[in-house]
Amino acid sequence: MFTVLVPRIYPGGVNTETPRPGDLLVRVGGVVFAIGAVATLVTVAPLFLGTDPFPTVAYLLSMLMAVGFVVAAVGVLRGMAAQREEARAATAAAEADQVSAG
Helix, strand or coil: CCCCCCCCCCCCCCCCCCCCCCHHHHHHHHHHHHHHHHHHHHHHHHHHHCCCCCCHHHHHHHCHHHHHHHHHHHHHHHHHHHHHHHHHHHHHHHHHHHHHHC
């Protein structure tokens, strides 16, 4: 009847990292995309049901799908740039250690 929730240990651990640059943009872009997708489905429905089309505002809301995609893409690119910068800094630090050691 009732289940007891037992904490589980996941193989590989759970990601507890702090958010990286661009993560928030990807999440916001996903939400905006989902809102636009729902608006698109609602806007297209009258075409199949044979009813009167919705006003122009509904069609403008469906454009949020493209806006969400662009926002998420910018977030991904920002995250890639941050990772590239971290890799360059790590490479420069490793090279500096090699020069000072040897």
